[in-house]
Amino acid sequence: MTQGWVNTWIEAIQIHLQRIVPDSSHVLHHSMRYSLLADGKRIRPLLALATGRAFGVAEEKMLDAACALECIHAYSLIHDDLPCMDNDDLRRGKPTNHKVFGDAMALLAGDALQTAAFSCISRSTSFSSEIRIRMISLLAEAAGHQGMVLGQAADMEAEQQLGEMTMEKLRFIHTYKTGKLLQAAIEMGAIAAEVSDSQYHSLHQFACHLGLVFQMVDDWLDVVGDTAVMGKMAGSDQEHGKLTYPALIGIEATKQAIETEEQLALQSLHAIDADTSLLENLLFLVTRRNR
Amino acid sequence: MTQGWVNTWIEAIQIHLQRIVPDSSHVLHHSMRYSLLADGKRIRPLLALATGRAFGVAEEKMLDAACALECIHAYSLIHDDLPCMDNDDLRRGKPTNHKVFGDAMALLAGDALQTAAFSCISRSTSFSSEIRIRMISLLAEAAGHQGMVLGQAADMEAEQQLGEMTMEKLRFIHTYKTGKLLQAAIEMGAIAAEVSDSQYHSLHQFACHLGLVFQMVDDWLDVVGDTAVMGKMAGSDQEHGKLTYPALIGIEATKQAIETEEQLALQSLHAIDADTSLLENLLFLVTRRNR
Numbered sequence: 001m002t003q004g005w006v007n008t009w010i011e012a013i014q015i016h017l018q019r020i021v022p023d024s025s026h027v028l029h030h031s032m033r034y035s036l037l038a039d040g041k042r043i044r045p046l047l048a049l050a051t052g053r054a055f056g057v058a059e060e061k062m063l064d065a066a067c068a069l070e071c072i073h074a075y076s077l078i079h080d081d082l083p084c085m086d087n088d089d090l091r092r093g094k095p096t097n098h099k100v101f102g103d104a105m106a107l108l109a110g111d112a113l114q115t116a117a118f119s120c121i122s123r124s125t126s127f128s129s130e131i132r133i134r135m136i137s138l139l140a141e142a143a144g145h146q147g148m149v150l151g152q153a154a155d156m157e158a159e160q161q162l163g164e165m166t167m168e169k170l171r172f173i174h175t176y177k178t179g180k181l182l183q184a185a186i187e188m189g190a191i192a193a194e195v196s197d198s199q200y201h202s203l204h205q206f207a208c209h210l211g212l213v214f215q216m217v218d219d220w221l222d223v224v225g226d227t228a229v230m231g232k233m234a235g236s237d238q239e240h241g242k243l244t245y246p247a248l249i250g251i252e253a254t255k256q257a258i259e260t261e262e263q264l265a266l267q268s269l270h271a272i273d274a275d276t277s278l279l280e281n282l283l284f285l286v287t288r289r290n291r
Numbered sequence: 292m293t294q295g296w297v298n299t300w301i302e303a304i305q306i307h308l309q310r311i312v313p314d315s316s317h318v319l320h321h322s323m324r325y326s327l328l329a330d331g332k333r334i335r336p337l338l339a340l341a342t343g344r345a346f347g348v349a350e351e352k353m354l355d356a357a358c359a360l361e362c363i364h365a366y367s368l369i370h371d372d373l374p375c376m377d378n379d380d381l382r383r384g385k386p387t388n389h390k391v392f393g394d395a396m397a398l399l400a401g402d403a404l405q406t407a408a409f410s411c412i413s414r415s416t417s418f419s420s421e422i423r424i425r426m427i428s429l430l431a432e433a434a435g436h437q438g439m440v441l442g443q444a445a446d447m448e449a450e451q452q453l454g455e456m457t458m459e460k461l462r463f464i465h466t467y468k469t470g471k472l473l474q475a476a477i478e479m480g481a482i483a484a485e486v487s488d489s490q491y492h493s494l495h496q497f498a499c500h501l502g503l504v505f506q507m508v509d510d511w512l513d514v515v516g517d518t519a520v521m522g523k524m525a526g527s528d529q530e531h532g533k534l535t536y537p538a539l540i541g542i543e544a545t546k547q548a549i550e551t552e553e554q555l556a557l558q559s560l561h562a563i564d565a566d567t568s569l570l571e572n573l574l575f576l577v578t579r580r581n582r
Contacts, residue, residue, distance in 0.1 A: 021436060028436055028444035079402060084373075084394035103375035107398070108444050111370060111405065115435030118409045122428040129420035136427060137413040144406030145312060145319055153319035153399050 002281035006046060009059055013045045016063045017070060020116050031101040031109035032116075036074045038092050043214075043286065044069040044185040050278035051189025051203065064124035065135055065188045068117040072143050072181060075113035078106050080152065114143070127192060134191045142184035151176025158243060165243045171212070178218075179211025186210070186279075202271045206279070209265035214286050216258045219244035223251060262287050293572035297337060300350055304336045307354045308361060311407050322392040322400035323407075327365045329383050334505075334577065335360040335476040341569035342480025342494065355415035356426055356479045359408040363434050363472060366404035369397050371443065405434075418483060425482045433475035442467025449534060456534045462503070469509075470502025477501070477570075493562045497570065500556035505577050507549045510535035514542060553578050 014037065021032045045066030052062040081088040081096040082103060088096050098106035121135050141147055155173045158165055186207040190200050223246045245254040265283055269276045305328065312323045336357030343353040372379040372387040373394060379387050389397035412426050432438055446464045449456055477498040481491050514537045536545040556574055560567045 026441065026444065027448065028441055032436060075402075079398060082375075082398065084375075084398060104447055105444065107370060107373065107375060108440050108447075111366075111401075112436035112440040114402065114405055115431050115440065118427060119431035119435060122424050122431060129424045133413050133420045133423055136409060140406050140410035140413060144410060145323060145403035149399050149403040149406065150317065150319055153317065153396065156395055156399075157318060 002278060002285075005278060006282075006285070009046060009049055010042050012059070012063065013042050013049075013066060013070070016067050020067060020071065020120060021112075027101065027105055028108055028112065031097060031105045032113055034100060035078050035091075035097050035109065036071065036113060038074075038094060040070075040073075040092060042070060043282070044073055044181060046282055047182065047185040047210075047279070048189045048192075050282055051186045052192050053189075053278055054272075054274045054276045055190075055193030055195055055199075057189070057193045061126040062189065062192055064120050064126060065192065066185075068120040068135075068139060069181065069185050069188070071113045071117035071120065072139065072148075075110040075117070076143075076148060076152070076181075078110035078113070082106060085152075085156070117143075131191060131194070135188050138187055138191065139184050142180040147176060147180035147184075148178075151178070151180065155242070165248065167248060170243055170245065170248060174212060174215040175208075178215045179208065182211040182214060183207040199272055199274070202268050205268035206265050206272075209261045209268060210283055210286065213258055213261040213265060213283075216245050216254055216261065217287055219246055220251065220254050220258065222246075258287060293569060293576075296569060297573075297576070300337060300340055301333050303350070303354065304333050304340075304357060304361070307358050311358060311362065311411060312403075318392065318396055319399055319403065322388060322396045323404055325391060326369050326382075326388045326400065327362065327404060329385055331361075331364075331383060333361060334573070335364055335472060337573055338473065338476040338501075338570070339480045339483075341573055342477045343483050344480075344569055345563075345565045345567045346481075346484030346486055346490075348480070348484045352417040353480065353483055355411050355417060356483065357476075359411040359426075359430060360472065360476050360479070362404045362408035362411065363430065363439075366401040366408070367434075367439060367443070367472075369401035369404070373397060376443075376447070408434075422482060422485075426479050429478055429482065430475055433471040438467060438471035438475075439469075442469070442471065446533070456539065458539060461534055461536065461539060465503060465506040466499075469506045470499065473502040473505060474498040490563055490565070493559050496559035497556050497563075500552045500559060501574055501577065504549055504552040504556060504574075507536050507545055507552065508578055510537055511542070511545050511549065513537075549578060 017036055021029050021036060023029070023033065048066040048069060049059045049062045053059060077091060078097045080086055081091055082098055089099055090096065097109060101109065117139065118136055121132050121139065124132060127135075143149065151173050154169075155177055158169060158173060183204065186203050187200070190203045195203065222244060245257065249257070262283065266280065269280055269283075308327055312320050312327060314320070314324065339357040339360060340350045340353045344350060368382060369388045371377055372382055373389055380390055381387065387397075388400060392400065408430065409427060412423050412430065415423060418426075434440065442464050445460075446468055449460060449464060474495065477494050478491070481494045486494070513535060536548065540548070553574065557571065560571055560574075
């Protein structure tokens, strides 16, 4: 049943994403659409929709906020792939944005996708100004210099000093680089639903564990997965000298850590007095893919 | 008197900007502060403050919105200077961000400064959620794929096909690349003051003319000015093969066009039933510097 829900809303998200950037003749718009509309798991938008749904917010109402999350994600991938960052040629099975449109246009497309995220929420007619302001504030904190970008900067610095890497540092990088935006997805759903403080707290806990498990699974797949499944080169993290969980604690310990975080995520979820089955199933989708 | 007002509020803006990014040990934060706090004319923040003041909004109330404009401006300069864009070594008399922090960190600092702009407004306690949402919506449209970034993309494309440049194309580039954010500065002041539709219209007209004149003066100075005054290399536009007004219509015609746009700006301003003397003097500050 969750798979049906996922399929339905991935399609709705895709249609909604198409409206964000005009299908014009400007190369900038082509470049933005190329990355934004590329196949993807849409896990952030789905998490926002599922959280809202658990507390009675119709999925349609959440679409603007959900697509804002995807805009931020898409922009971060474009910039991350640039030659001065990871210098990746392949993303989601397609040539990366700068390989098609050139470095300068890719830079600008990423910039404009970030702007589009905030535009999406501010123009949404689904929620009061007050709720939209709370969402924007949350998203900005999650994406900026105290969130995702801080994690990317820490990751970059760590690459240059591999020897000094510790578990604590790795957790910091992952919490910020990947975790903050996943958290924001769930918390935007919570803001939309105007949940109680204690429910917000439990959702926040769930989001933290899900964020960690997400990155662990990603690291784990980079070692054991294959290119076709991931749409990026297997072993590319190793190639970049990126430190991963398997590299730090081994493959088996990573697998166990995944299971532990998954259990903690479930505990947080079960503390919530609402039907959180969609969120539970999205968690399994994250952890069980390819296992 | 305006000069006293300008000095006072440039100082207040500087203090306010310092609060946006923590003075931490993270290189990312250093890199952001390096560009955000560098000397600058602060013309966008000042325009927002002056517009608010004309309609009775205290300058202090406008500081968050004003600093958001400066964050967007600073981010666009950092990205514009990157090797894949203009590849500039000098900005405001100092080495450009990527020359000090490297390309990757400069990219991230720009990204995070954009996010900070939206954070600033969303967290402002000066205005209702409704007004903040209108400001965010306006700023996003002015900065993104239908505003500043579109202008930058068009500029970049034009550089690669210099022969086909027309006055119409040049106006498009300048209207979007520079004009939209200057317009947003003035219109954010108007939103804050909740001006009437007809006042908004006149301010919009003023802003359009000011945007054009700003770019014409910039182009003109690039030809006749010297490096010390501008803080960037005189003749650097020519060097980059950028098309400018003087290159297209000659120095004298550019000077005349500046005067015409200035007159049109003044006419728009005089149609407004309020004390717009600060705005008038900011216009003169833009057009008369170094003449």
